[in-house]
Amino acid sequence: MTTTPDLVLWVVVPYACLAVFAVGHFWRYRYDKFGWTTLSSQLYESRLLRWGSPLFHFGILAVFLGHVMGLGIPKRWTEAIGVSQALYHFTAVGIGAVAGFCTVVGMAILIYRRRTVGPVFSATTRMDKFMYLVLAVVILLGLSNTVAGNIIGHYDYREGVSVWFRGIFRFDPHPELMAQAPLTFQAHGLAAFLLFALWPFTRLVHVFSAPVGYLWRPYIVYRSREDRLGGGARRRGWDRVGERYRR
DSSP, rough: OOOHHHIIIIIIIHHHHHHHHHHHHHHHHHHOOOOOOOOOTTTTOHHHHHHHHHHHHHHHHHHHHHHHIISOHHHHHHHTOOHHHHHHHHHHHHHHHHHHHHHHHHHHHHHHHHHHHHEEEEHHOHHHHHHHHHHHHHHHHHHHHHHHHHSSEEEEEEGGHHHHHHHHHHHOHHHHHHTTHHHHHHHHHHHHHHHHGGGGGGGGGGGGGGOOGGGGGOOOOOGGGGSSTOOOOOTOOOOTTTTTOOO
16 A cells, blocks of 8 residues: 555655756756856866766776666566576676775765865855765665675565556656665665756766767867968978978
């Protein structure tokens, strides 16, 4: 039997967070285009950033793809192509643990850099701090679920959490499935939707600004100042090979 708290936590809260996610991005792009940026701090410090940023971004990309596989693809589909449950969980734990570890290490380096480098810390807003806190909670809970949920507790989230998650987008949620999930999975789900609600108001909006246009835009032609008409006299020793000038 589904109770009122279950309906609020696993139906009302997800839809409210997704609504804020969608409307918030539209509002941000419409009224704050100049703020739609990563607020890069590379000019202030690059040594730690050179290590922390690739670890975090490639790790979080692998984590995202793992969630697409685990939450978006039904269990019967993978079994239909010959992927057994044991093989799936072995792959999920192995790749998920490595990706989660890289993400945590990268995030730790970035947070350390943001806290210890003066100019970077001065450019950190309160929303940045709150965002990093929520993001850290989401990642750490997800990593603990990947390891503990698959090795210690043997909870099959593909029969519970995944069905509930896909049901949200089909407008057919099953809150009773999340009510029966372990507490860490419930906390991970709530923290993730809270992050979705915060997303439009943080620097995370840069995720939707991938420079795809760079793949086919024309080259930018740079010309030296000496090529301008009416320029001054050329310096000796810098004449181009094979070029003739009128006297």
